[in-house]
Amino acid sequence: MMRTDTSAETQPARAAEAPALIAIDWGTTALRAYLLDASGAVLDTRASSAGIMNLPKPAAEGGFDAVFEATCGAWLANGEPLPVIAAGMVGSAQGWMEAPYVSTPADPAALVAGIVRVKTHKGVTVHIVPGVLEDGTLPNVMRGEETQIFGALASDTALDHEPYGGLIGLPGTHAKWAVVSKGRIERFYTFMTGETYGALRDHTILGRTMRAPDHQDMDAFIRGVDTAKDDGHAGLLATIFSTRTLGLTGKLKPEQQADYLSGLLIGHELRGLNEVLAREQADLAGKALRLIGNDALCERYRHALARFGCHDARTVAHATERGLHRIALQAGLIQSSAERI
Amino acid sequence: MMRTDTSAETQPARAAEAPALIAIDWGTTALRAYLLDASGAVLDTRASSAGIMNLPKPAAEGGFDAVFEATCGAWLANGEPLPVIAAGMVGSAQGWMEAPYVSTPADPAALVAGIVRVKTHKGVTVHIVPGVLEDGTLPNVMRGEETQIFGALASDTALDHEPYGGLIGLPGTHAKWAVVSKGRIERFYTFMTGETYGALRDHTILGRTMRAPDHQDMDAFIRGVDTAKDDGHAGLLATIFSTRTLGLTGKLKPEQQADYLSGLLIGHELRGLNEVLAREQADLAGKALRLIGNDALCERYRHALARFGCHDARTVAHATERGLHRIALQAGLIQSSAERI
Missing domain, CATH: 3.30.420.310 (2-keto-3-deoxy-galactonokinase, C-terminal domain)
Known part of the structure; x- marks a missing residue:
């Protein structure tokens, strides 16, 4: 059964779905973790201020491991091991493990090919999604936004067919504007x-x-x-x-x-x-x-x-968790509901 | 005898000239005071970090007065009272006394007309030069730079005859670019x-x-x-x-x-x-x-x-002291050497 509706009335039914994926948006100053079912519906969430520049203990002393355990450990405590996917600055040179940038034009398959894996001390494999680089005289980089962009495209294919490419803006500290076309990030500006x-x-x-x-x-x-x-x-x-x-x-x-x-x-x-x-x-x-x-x-x-x-x-709402779900699907970490039936 | 040469070989002769003016460039973070003779030659200088935002004691407790006394008092201790002129943020609303802005186009006569006077507790009158305002949808203001610009024009009349006006740049914290023509500041940008x-x-x-x-x-x-x-x-x-x-x-x-x-x-x-x-x-x-x-x-x-x-x-070197000297001359605070002879 495919379900992407997240409105209130479907919540009881959705809560009954089996957990299938732990998806983490791990940035510089904060982290948000989602427990998703196979269809991508959100079963539970956790937020933490333990961004990569804000770890309670240094990375060399297992700082990332400890934050992961504190945030997501309970979801793994009772039951079968769940696949884990993470995007954002966690894959930077200052992150848990560096996932080298994928160059533009970049599609989800390129991101999947660039995933790096890190094992926690309890033996859980965390799949880290790489960021995207547009090289040149004024290079541009993103980490985390690429995942949100593919999350937005997953639920909004019309954007892909705009003349001269669709445009997606991500306002914030370092605002990004990306031109997307045919399911790829063609270029972007910061x-x-x-x-x-x-x-x-x-x-x-x-x-x-x-x-x-x-x-x-x-x-x-x-x-x-x-x-x-x-x-x-x-x-x-x-x-x-x-x-x-x-x-x-x-x-x-x-x-x-x-x-x-x-x-x-x-x-x-x-x-x-x-x-x-x-x-x-x-x-x-x-x-x-x-x-x-x-x-x-x-x-x-x-x-x-x-x-x-x-x-x-x-x-576009829920772009982060939809993007992580989409990349996990493409990476074969989970099967789509249709495939399971 | 007219003398504006400030080269080293004239220094002994210049030092023998009589002090005629105390000229102060009093900004936000620092102050520089000059003892000038009637021709504008520099006889002595004092520097202080007591800019208007950096007074050792608050303005209401005589902060400006104390800095003036500490910086220039010795020049007034032995002899006849000297006229005193000051330019810069000392004339702002947060300064010693506000000298309301003069509007563009502004010439030295307009600055002279806008001078305000404040008396120290020892009875010395300090003449404060107003800043310049270019009003409009993007207003521009300067305080101190107008005096430097007229100092530059005093020794460089060629600039005044550039096609479309001469251009003077004052790099720094808030860089100014002024268009000058016919001895006036026509407009400027910050x-x-x-x-x-x-x-x-x-x-x-x-x-x-x-x-x-x-x-x-x-x-x-x-x-x-x-x-x-x-x-x-x-x-x-x-x-x-x-x-x-x-x-x-x-x-x-x-x-x-x-x-x-x-x-x-x-x-x-x-x-x-x-x-x-x-x-x-x-x-x-x-x-x-x-x-x-x-x-x-x-x-x-x-x-x-x-x-x-x-x-x-x-x-253009010495623009500050030359500008203060020129405005003091135009205000009749001192007589030119030619007039005195």
């Missing part, structure tokens, strides 16, 4: 939008005149987006200073300045994205794309994208 | 290049893979400039990530990454400047311009400017 925002707000003069807002000020945010989108300025290093000077001249309140700066940076990101899309005769205007990420941030991006003429930017 | 560089290096992932270099790596710097100058990228938020990914792919050594990032940011600044110049049918290529700032930083900018086709970018 924008250090979230991290630059934090550094400017917390470690430059711009933060000094800001007051923390009670609520999100969408007008200030959109004003920032529109300013960055406009052609008449001297670039990001110049526009960000207006966060301060608009305050000095009484045109932007202290409690609006954080949202304005956020809008500026996201606006510069989308402007830059549009510039590289233009080289492929593509444009955000009128494009159907998908977003993967937390709802509040995706909602901000939707507002910003609308200023660039893009009004079809749906958020 | 780039948060220096401060953004520090925030990215010290407070983002980019700093983690950097190793402090033994010496400046000009090849890495120029590589950054050229990358930013190139049209084929997705903007600053994308290019900065290459500092890391070029390292990950073995194409940029840890000790090259700081210079590369510096080149990237200065390259983005000059690219942005070129974009606004283009609207006035101007271009950095082939332009003669002037730089004001410390020698090492100006040298980096000269290398970067050359990549944009600009090979005539001389550094």
